[in-house]
Amino acid sequence: MKLQGQTALVTGANRGLGAHLVQELLAAGVLKLYATARDARTLAEVARADSRVVALDLDVVDPESVAAAVQAAPDVTVLVNNAGVLAFGDVLTGDVEGFQRDMATNYFGTLNMCRAFVPLLERNGPGAIANVLTLIALAPVAPMAGYCASKAAAHSMTQALRAAVATRGIEVLGAYPGGIDTDMLAGVDADKAAPAVVASRIIAALNDGESLVFPDDASAGAGAVYLSDPVALERLLAG
Numbered sequence: 001m002k003l004q005g006q007t008a009l010v011t012g013a014n015r016g017l018g019a020h021l022v023q024e025l026l027a028a029g030v031l032k033l034y035a036t037a038r039d040a041r042t043l044a045e046v047a048r049a050d051s052r053v054v055a056l057d058l059d060v061v062d063p064e065s066v067a068a069a070v071q072a073a074p075d076v077t078v079l080v081n082n083a084g085v086l087a088f089g090d091v092l093t094g095d096v097e098g099f100q101r102d103m104a105t106n107y108f109g110t111l112n113m114c115r116a117f118v119p120l121l122e123r124n125g126p127g128a129i130a131n132v133l134t135l136i137a138l139a140p141v142a143p144m145a146g147y148c149a150s151k152a153a154a155h156s157m158t159q160a161l162r163a164a165v166a167t168r169g170i171e172v173l174g175a176y177p178g179g180i181d182t183d184m185l186a187g188v189d190a191d192k193a194a195p196a197v198v199a200s201r202i203i204a205a206l207n208d209g210e211s212l213v214f215p216d217d218a219s220a221g222a223g224a225v226y227l228s229d230p231v232a233l234e235r236l237l238a239g
């Protein structure tokens with residue numbers, strides 16, 4: 001969907017990838033942008049940068065907060081579900097509460113947002129939704145088993161959503177980045193893409209009406225493996 005003149009909403013816009021997604025949407029020419037965060041005071045810098053930005057409180061896990069955001073942002077045409085959390089732990093020994101937190105935010109939080117905003121996007125349509133998933137939604141890595149499962153659930157939901165809204169004038173993009181250099185992976189020694197690069201490729205794919213994007217060099221290579229042989233990616237990441 002061409003983003004010029006659209007009204008977008010980004011979750012988790014106060015830092016990390018979300019703050020860069022805001023910049024890229026503004027650069028793509030959106031008319032208005034709701035930058036949202038659990039604590040809107042943390043959006044001061046993002047909001048100061050451009051008069052098109054409206055700062056809003058939004059906790060994607062809290063249904064009342066999501067319903068309030070629908071009321072506060074009735075003109076949205078583009079929803080970017082970026083908010084996410086990561087608890088480290090492997091499948092046999094990881095803290096189950098961490099697994100549950102990841103599932104609550106990454107799966108149920110994203111689901112809450114999609115369900116709440118689809119009627120509004122349909123009314124304002126045509127519309128678009130971008131869900132920020134991860135390459136490791138498609139095949140897990142051992143130390144992030146709960147996170148991978150939560151993102152795999154969100155991936156499946158994204159596919160179901162795409163089919164459910166196809167006749168309602170709403171496009172759905174799934175984004176599958178590899179490691180990104182943000183707070184989420186602070187302290188992890190791995191190749192990490194610059195969040196500005198990842199954000200620009202996600203927004204370009206959204207603008208081009210793509211269904212799927214691997215928005216950095218590492219995920220593009222691994223994504224090609226996945227598309228030709230999903231079991232080969234599973235073996236690669238398990239190793």
Ligand SMILES: NC(=O)c1ccc[n+]([C@@H]2O[C@H](COP(=O)([O-])OP(=O)(O)OC[C@H]3O[C@@H](n4cnc5c(N)ncnc54)[C@H](OP(=O)(O)O)[C@@H]3O)[C@@H](O)[C@H]2O)c1
Binds near residue numbers: 017018042082105183
């Ligand atoms: N970093 C990576 O390597 C990587 C790779 C692939 C995909 N991703 C995905 O990219 C997205 C952005 O992550 P990031 O790397 O930018 O991580 P980050 O720097 O840790 O930022 C996470 C963002 O999500 C927000 N958030 C968490 N729980 C929320 C909730 N219940 N309601 C609203 N906002 C909430 C955080 O807000 P607070 O400031 O209030 O905590 C923060 O703005 C996530 O979906 C993540 O899974 C990240």
